Amino acid sequence: MTGLSIENIHYAYGGARALDGVSLNVPEGGIIALLGSNGAGKTTTAKVIAGAFAPSRGRVVFNGETLSGMPVHRVMRRGIVLVPEGRQVFAQMTIQENLLMGAFKESNRSRVAELLEKSFETFPRLKERRSQLAGSLSGGEQQMLAIARGLMGEPRLLVLDEPSLGIMPKLVEEIFVLIERVAESGVSILLIEQNVRASLRVASHAYVLEKGRIILDGEGDALLNDAFVQNAYLGVDD
Secondary structure, eight states: OOSEEEEEEEEEETTEEEEEEEEEEEOSSSEEEEEOOTTSSHHHHHHHHHTSSOOSEEEEEETTEEOTTOOHHHHHHTTEEEEOTTOOOOTTSBHHHHHHHTOTTOOOHHHHHHHHHHHHHHOHHHHTTTTSBGGGSOHHHHHHHHHHHHHTTOOSEEEEESTTTTOOHHHHHHHHHHHHHHHHTTOEEEEEESOHHHHHHHOSEEEEEETTEEEEEEEHHHHHTOHHHHHHHSOOOO
8 A cells, every 4th residue: 555554563672562562554645533532542652653662563654665674764765754742852952943853854945945944834933933943932832843843854745753742722623724734735644643633633534543453443523522532541431
């Protein structure tokens, strides 16, 4: 299949099992969500996909090529970019300088300039402040910058790890609108989140991860109305 497939992934920290046979698919186009509580194994899954962790069993396949065991820079060159939890912007660099750091595989200056302007079109709030230090931005604005920097690498798949974490509700709404806009541009998105309600509203399909195992998956709308999901994650009683 085209897109991403992770197959029976196992990973452990020392003797502690973090992932126990995780499998999921991210077809080309659209948004797929990976949901679960803190400590479920979501970030570990993201790092396995990105090449930061090598699974002890299973494999990661992207557009027919096995990526398991490849270093991060080679995975990125295949078109997978991870926007990590916590944003990790360069606080003492300007917004524009941060964005330019994302254009790691492009040596053509005119193409870099095109990518920069495209980022500013998608994130107009950043364009207004392009010379401002990243460390002076709010958490939500830093998250926008982190996503925009990821897009500078021209990914085919963007893995977003907890993009709404620690952000004011008003900006969370704006970020999810931007995520939908990015998907509409043709970039596939794996959205890794604890914000279940917001994620299911934008995702075509979602997986629920708990204690290193996928316990449920289905279409976003269906899971939003699923009694188990409502009781366990949305605070809705029977």
